Amino acid sequence: MTLSAPVTPDHNRLTTLAASRYRNGQTLSGPWNEALEAILSHRSVRDYRPQAVPADVIDIAVAAAQSAASSSNLQAWSVIAVEDKDIKEKLNAVAGNQRQITQAPLLLVWLADLARPRSIAEEQDGPAEGLDYVESFLLGVIDAALAAQNAVVALESLGFGTCYIGAIRNDPEAVSQALGLPDGVFPVFGLTVGYPDPARPADVKPRLAQAAVVHRNRYDPSAHRALLGDYNQALSTFQAEQSMPRIDWTEQVGKRIGTVAALNGRHVLKGVIRKLGFPLK
């Protein structure tokens, strides 16, 4: 008989977090820490208390965002902290009037920002030819996304709730106008921030099994196939617990990607991005 390794509470906690995230027997082992706790217990919060987010907390969120990697250190992103109710409601109209935007005291709008590097080049009387290409637009979007996600983890580690608002891309021109964006700035997504309403707690949404999204050395196109039935089942249980309408994930995916109508106006995005000052060469 061999002695089994002692099970530490840390190992148990990671596996508890994995149980909520996957509901499929996935275990995790290794040392627990507060960063893993914040990351693995993420849930999108759509119900907030009205109290403002303290200025100190916004400073921490921005420092976290700026601590993310940035391609060639270009720092080709900016963020607008919207607390003004009128402006917030203008953005909410674009997003289809979501309750989390109305309730949240703070809406952070994350921007791919090529206007700042362009103005820096202009101040040196230099060219800025590279900015006209798809690559530079993409670089700004990626920089903004990495920054935003760091802010999310920092905010959640402090007990705040957040929810990404991709729906501002339903009409980026209106967003641009409401926020006074110059040419070369694209609003990638919004992020509501606030104290979660304890009366309406959100829960961790299960994800696809790890084997559906991780490949080893080469992509395996059939990796997900056998795992979809179990995932539909896990989400179904989650939907019942949350009093959400019951629908298979695979059907949801089909509806979301099936038609141009399901893009909610975003089928014209390429033209809009160009209009906002990105030639997309």
Add this chain to the structure above:
Amino acid sequence: MTLSAPVTPDHNRLTTLAASRYRNGQTLSGPWNEALEAILSHRSVRDYRPQAVPADVIDIAVAAAQSAASSSNLQAWSVIAVEDKDIKEKLNAVAGNQRQITQAPLLLVWLADLARPRSIAEEQDGPAEGLDYVESFLLGVIDAALAAQNAVVALESLGFGTCYIGAIRNDPEAVSQALGLPDGVFPVFGLTVGYPDPARPADVKPRLAQAAVVHRNRYDPSAHRALLGDYNQALSTFQAEQSMPRIDWTEQVGKRIGTVAALNGRHVLKGVIRKLGFPLK
């Protein structure tokens, strides 16, 4: 005389982290935790020990990545864990032979993956018209970026080092071939992962002052102007400490965005993305 508020060690630690990040007197106040520690002390690691990243750690990184928000829960991303040296060197050739790729035992390649939702629609004999639009490409890129950044924070909280490799976009077709990617999958960036080499420690790179990147309610195009001189100075000190060539950030920006040549082949990216199965309507 009034008593000043007691300074707690927690407050000191956040301000110490802010001092490295900004070198401009920026302070932060609030409760310290291990998540903030991991995020605020990020530095890109380009020197690794040869030891493999344990499988348990990869599982945690993937669980962290999957815990990031996903637009409409489409989960339109995948990741390939490349440990095979031959494949890694093929990707390194695309990236211009960077030492961190040679040294790192693990290269994670993050993918915008519309092939999985497309195959799910096909299995239901349903259309997938929405996938042909710029919006869906963007959605996959953003999903992948949020996922990757969560993995970075998780890995760094466990003591691992990482470095993003945007240079795989120098030739995404070659990457696609090396990894066997199907149509509708785009390699967004790589990420080297490993144990940092203690003999060659990296340091925190200073960023622009907060006031240069955060706007309140409306975008202020002149926000950064007065702050660039101090930032050039802060980076100059950093460059001297790291024995890096001395160059102003503003000059670096000008060089990086000035010419098509500085895109390192990425000026053809739009055509390549189309070739990889994204019509970009």
